């Protein structure tokens with residue numbers, strides 16, 4: 409994202425705020441509520457989206473140096489991610505080649521090698537089978553290629569990507585869809601991993617994604633929280649293949665409008681929230697403190713349940729502050745959780761009940777809910793379903 413692009417975004421955003429307008433989809437879209445309840449659709453999503461599509465897992469600082477690992481089961485398939493001795497990011501199916509036990513329990517850490525908890529077969533950081541406990545019972549297994557099965561993985565400008573099923577290498581343009589310049593601009597390799605938390609909810613995972621895709625609800629649902637800081641119902645929207653970017657303003661932008669007429673001088677990061685959607689299931693929110701990174705998956709094989717994994721990465725400019733004030737980190741995580749869980753996902757659970765009741769068959773996405781319209785059709789495109797039309801009423 410060049411300076412001129414940032415200024416253009418600020419121009420558009422300022423004009424929306426001044427004129428009480430927002431990014432406009434050109435029409436409304438009706439989406440079937442059965443998409444939130446259908447077990448057959450969920451099966452297809454799990455197969456196509458969560459097994460055979462590259463997933464953005466997090467930022468590079470999940471694995472800060474060689475010999476660090478991150479074991480993650482959120483996609484439904486246990487994945488072991490490592491930074492090998494050369495510093496290269498790699499991913500493996502987290503399954504022992506002996507009898508399939510999970511080799512590394514969920515979590516992060518630093519290790520030279522991994523020993524399976526079942527019979528103690530041991531693998532090196534690069535997935536190679538290093539030793540077999542009481543190997544005389546097996547003979548010479550070296551000819552059998554019993555290394556951990558490697559998954560396609562890549563690190564693109566500070567983001568980590570894995571396809572949970574072996575196959576072709578990952579393609580940068582396919583994953584980022586034109587967002588390369590944005591990622592280069594943010595310099596994510598310098599952000600440090602702060603922590604993570606899990607938020608389970610009684611809603612379809614796509615209702616979860618929808619929660620972050622519009623700012624229309626801000627001054628209504630979040631009157632006690634975000635309303636004081638964020639400007640409601642004004643956003644920019646740009647699509648990048650199946651991904652998207654929306655930029656919203658915090659109240660400081662209004663101050664800038666009064667105090668500093670030269671827009672090129674406005675401090676972009678201090679006055680905006682830049683929200684990205686990375687197909688198929690990631691929301692990334694960049695603000696002056698860092699990056700809130702949300703991966704939203706179906707839970708327990710149910711269309712009615714989902715799990716959000718929230719990771720927070722700290723901007724290098726404020727890292728010292730949060731290191732010196734440990735409670736500030738705790739407070740921020742708690743506050744994020746409470747807004748999402750008590751406000752957004754509480755409403756989302758109501759929507760799920762409505763979908764399950766079946767008396768109402770459709771939802772309506774307004775012209776100002778352009779990011780949701782994009783998400784719903786990107787999802788359909790990925791599953792080779794008919795796209796929903798935009799209706800100009």
Ligand code: FES
Nearest residue numbers: 504506507524527
């Ligand atoms: S399953 Fe891993 S050592 Fe037996």
Ligand SMILES: [Fe+2]
Nearest residue numbers: 619625630752
């Ligand atoms: Fe919200």
